[in-house]
Amino acid sequence: MKSSVIVSPELLDELGLLRILDACQCRSPQGNILKNSVTFYTNNSRNSLQEELITIDKLLKLVRSNHPQVTEGQIQLSRLRELRGTLGRLEKGSLLDDTEFFELKSAFAIFNRLRRMKNLLDAAGVNFEDTKTAATLLDPAGTANPTFHIYSEYSPELAQIRARKKELEKEIRQATGPQRKTFLTQRALVTAQEDQEEESIRRQLGMKLAEWLPQIKHNVSVCGILDFRLAKAVLASRWNGCLPTLVENHNPAVLQNAFHPLIAAMLEKQGLSFTPISIELNKGTTVLSGANMGGKSVALKTVFLALLMTQLGYFPFCESLQTPLFDFFAFESSYEGDLHRGLSSFGLEAVQIRNHYRKSQSQKGLILMDEPCRGTNPSDATAIVQALCNVYGKSNSTFLIATHYHVRKSSGIRFYQVRGISPDALTELATYRYSSVDPIETEANIPATASNLTVIMKHEDLTRVRRIQNLMDYRIEEIDGVNQSSSGAIKIAELLGVDEELLREMIAARQEE
Amino acid sequence: MDAVAATKGIDLLQLTGLQDLESLAIIGLSKNAGKTTCLNHIIAAWQETSQLRPLALTSVGRDGELEDILSGNPKPRIYVQTGTLIASAEGALLRSDALLEILELSNIRTALGEVIICRALSDGYVELAGPSVTDEVSTIGTLMRQHEPECLFIIDGALSRRSQAGSGVSEAVILCVSAETSANPETLAEKSSFALSLLQTPALPEEIALVFAEAMVVHPKKRVYILNGNNSDMTLAILDTPTLVGNGKAIANKINADTSYLFLQGALTDQVLQELLSESYFANLTVVVEDGTRLFIKPASLQKLRDRSVELAVMNPLDVRLVCLNPTRSNGQYIEPELLLATLRKSIDVPVVDLGPKTM
Numbered sequence: 001m002k003s004s005v006i007v008s009p010e011l012l013d014e015l016g017l018l019r020i021l022d023a024c025q026c027r028s029p030q031g032n033i034l035k036n037s038v039t040f041y042t043n044n045s046r047n048s049l050q051e052e053l054i055t056i057d058k059l060l061k062l063v064r065s066n067h068p069q070v071t072e073g074q075i076q077l078s079r080l081r082e083l084r085g086t087l088g089r090l091e092k093g094s095l096l097d098d099t100e101f102f103e104l105k106s107a108f109a110i111f112n113r114l115r116r117m118k119n120l121l122d123a124a125g126v127n128f129e130d131t132k133t134a135a136t137l138l139d140p141a142g143t144a145n146p147t148f149h150i151y152s153e154y155s156p157e158l159a160q161i162r163a164r165k166k167e168l169e170k171e172i173r174q175a176t177g178p179q180r181k182t183f184l185t186q187r188a189l190v191t192a193q194e195d196q197e198e199e200s201i202r203r204q205l206g207m208k209l210a211e212w213l214p215q216i217k218h219n220v221s222v223c224g225i226l227d228f229r230l231a232k233a234v235l236a237s238r239w240n241g242c243l244p245t246l247v248e249n250h251n252p253a254v255l256q257n258a259f260h261p262l263i264a265a266m267l268e269k270q271g272l273s274f275t276p277i278s279i280e281l282n283k284g285t286t287v288l289s290g291a292n293m294g295g296k297s298v299a300l301k302t303v304f305l306a307l308l309m310t311q312l313g314y315f316p317f318c319e320s321l322q323t324p325l326f327d328f329f330a331f332e333s334s335y336e337g338d339l340h341r342g343l344s345s346f347g348l349e350a351v352q353i354r355n356h357y358r359k360s361q362s363q364k365g366l367i368l369m370d371e372p373c374r375g376t377n378p379s380d381a382t383a384i385v386q387a388l389c390n391v392y393g394k395s396n397s398t399f400l401i402a403t404h405y406h407v408r409k410s411s412g413i414r415f416y417q418v419r420g421i422s423p424d425a426l427t428e429l430a431t432y433r434y435s436s437v438d439p440i441e442t443e444a445n446i447p448a449t450a451s452n453l454t455v456i457m458k459h460e461d462l463t464r465v466r467r468i469q470n471l472m473d474y475r476i477e478e479i480d481g482v483n484q485s486s487s488g489a490i491k492i493a494e495l496l497g498v499d500e501e502l503l504r505e506m507i508a509a510r511q512e513e
Numbered sequence: 514m515d516a517v518a519a520t521k522g523i524d525l526l527q528l529t530g531l532q533d534l535e536s537l538a539i540i541g542l543s544k545n546a547g548k549t550t551c552l553n554h555i556i557a558a559w560q561e562t563s564q565l566r567p568l569a570l571t572s573v574g575r576d577g578e579l580e581d582i583l584s585g586n587p588k589p590r591i592y593v594q595t596g597t598l599i600a601s602a603e604g605a606l607l608r609s610d611a612l613l614e615i616l617e618l619s620n621i622r623t624a625l626g627e628v629i630i631c632r633a634l635s636d637g638y639v640e641l642a643g644p645s646v647t648d649e650v651s652t653i654g655t656l657m658r659q660h661e662p663e664c665l666f667i668i669d670g671a672l673s674r675r676s677q678a679g680s681g682v683s684e685a686v687i688l689c690v691s692a693e694t695s696a697n698p699e700t701l702a703e704k705s706s707f708a709l710s711l712l713q714t715p716a717l718p719e720e721i722a723l724v725f726a727e728a729m730v731v732h733p734k735k736r737v738y739i740l741n742g743n744n745s746d747m748t749l750a751i752l753d754t755p756t757l758v759g760n761g762k763a764i765a766n767k768i769n770a771d772t773s774y775l776f777l778q779g780a781l782t783d784q785v786l787q788e789l790l791s792e793s794y795f796a797n798l799t800v801v802v803e804d805g806t807r808l809f810i811k812p813a814s815l816q817k818l819r820d821r822s823v824e825l826a827v828m829n830p831l832d833v834r835l836v837c838l839n840p841t842r843s844n845g846q847y848i849e850p851e852l853l854l855a856t857l858r859k860s861i862d863v864p865v866v867d868l869g870p871k872t873m
Contacts, residue, residue, distance in 0.1 A: 099603055
């Protein structure tokens, strides 16, 4: 997984992938082991991925129809204990104790109940081995009682010893003084015989159960698979995941109305809604440009998340999605710089540019870059970005780049842009005059402490920024490439009340360019 | 009440009203206080009076071993009757000789392994090693009640800073004291009476307890909850510190002249009190703890609190039904119980008995 998905820990955190996977809740230790082992499916495991996705789809139908076997199955799975230790000891021929026999007896009961849930098992594409005969080993009297002890039914000798012990215990209850002591001593002798007999029964029982190890192990593993697939289906149901279509490698990835559940939830808290992303990614380069504050980074994260989740065997959060299978995923964002480590941000970017390019020479990658060369001088940056677009345009990998730098049309390059703020919407927003009074000056009596040396952004300004954001049309659309619009930064500066003189200079400078 | 009469099962039950209880904690004032002996007396009394409800036993920490782990002296063992429920760690159960049926695995881990819920299918010796945290004791109680809803849940408790047997876990308490604490009757009576008075610390007014209970739901697992103002106009302040010890200064800084109640979650020790007493605002208020087992303070500290008009109160009052005296010391010395009992009874208002030895 590590070499197949190249993304910094900080960006991984921003992507929210781990928080989303946390929301996929397995009930059993076996399900959690599978989940935590993380499988990255590639072309070599295309059939397994296909099977995984189809079973999740079938389970999703049961989840959505509130099929009773879903809840019942989850209850049974949640009762299953981690059995590796007990099975390991059974395999080694160690003497099991009562707790371990109890664990196995409980597991047999769970297997038996799950085995009867035909709809659930058919949907999950799994089958249980019949272990009823093994279960009877732990219930010699056939009481169907879930509890366990070494039953007297295991041997006539044990039954006799216990009968003697019981007689003595009766005597002990009535006796006092030295007589009681005598009975207690006799009881201790009988107890020693009981221990010996119990040990021999435990040994035989262990040997008989060991014969069932293949079936037990199979069923334990089936529980894990069932649990994990069911958890994925519940996750898909919660956030409207869809069954992705896996296409051959020469086909594009096509995402319809993809969304990011965590960002969507955050926006919802602010009374806003997430604008779904639709995009087609051919092999080669796709350039995403558009206004500042236009949600390019969110679009990139959403696309990356949907495609990566698919290859991790989960349903992506989309209306529909088709995708070829990539050999590796890479995501770079200059926003998450490594400045705190005291290293040059471009230096680190260059290392990644080199690595991804080399990897893409032999493997088909999905490489996303969010505003590379952000801190580099614009003419160099434009040249680097253009070069990246050109080389990946001819490669077998899929390269999606969000950039403000101008990219010239060339073969293998497609262009998308965020719609941004429409001119009509802009007229609704009267230009704003920033108050010339410095807030610090009006509060002259505040003692000079370190905390009030920093000017806190005025509430009015924050509201303004939010209002502009609300006017933003975050939808992305394919464009020709020649008419790449400006980032709209100067317009936003104007809307936020940048002084006229400064604004005039900005416009003049832009025109000169 | 003489020692001999008290050993009759019927008297023990009458004295403590055990038949009407759902839960009981046995707390020892010191090591070798006679908790296990007391438990064995209860088990015997339960059998002699043919009670129909089963007993359900667990301990806070470890008990019922053959030897005292600290002194190496032989300890009384717990001998249970058929039908008794036991919650004890795997390792301790291996050293038990009653035939035990496993009912459930609790998922609560201890140093001796997972706590297992069992039913005794025969009479026999068991070793108790239950959970060490109050929340877990409460979980064990719930699990046992699922199997035997009518059981009398008995916690073989310990007075320690880490664990407690009270806090809503048990309805009533038996306090065990021994000559280990002091062989001098007056000193023993003084210490026992003081310990008892802490255990019996009165409950908060119901409306204030309700405010704190709500605060604990809204802001769970905080150490310090402070109520400022009076009844008509109260405000709540919260302080989150990892422990009370070492943070007395921070707590003291949070209180002001307006503070009326200071609720501390955890053990209230002399050290914490010392830090609180250094704050001049720490006066004319009530200090609240979960229950009387959370108070680890010396008589002198209590006097200092009184001088400042600081009251003590608890969220969950403990109903101490009986004080049991063990006249034997761990070095084997036996102190004549008559004088000890007489002196104890003079200063203690709950029945005091010497149940006598009960090694099964």
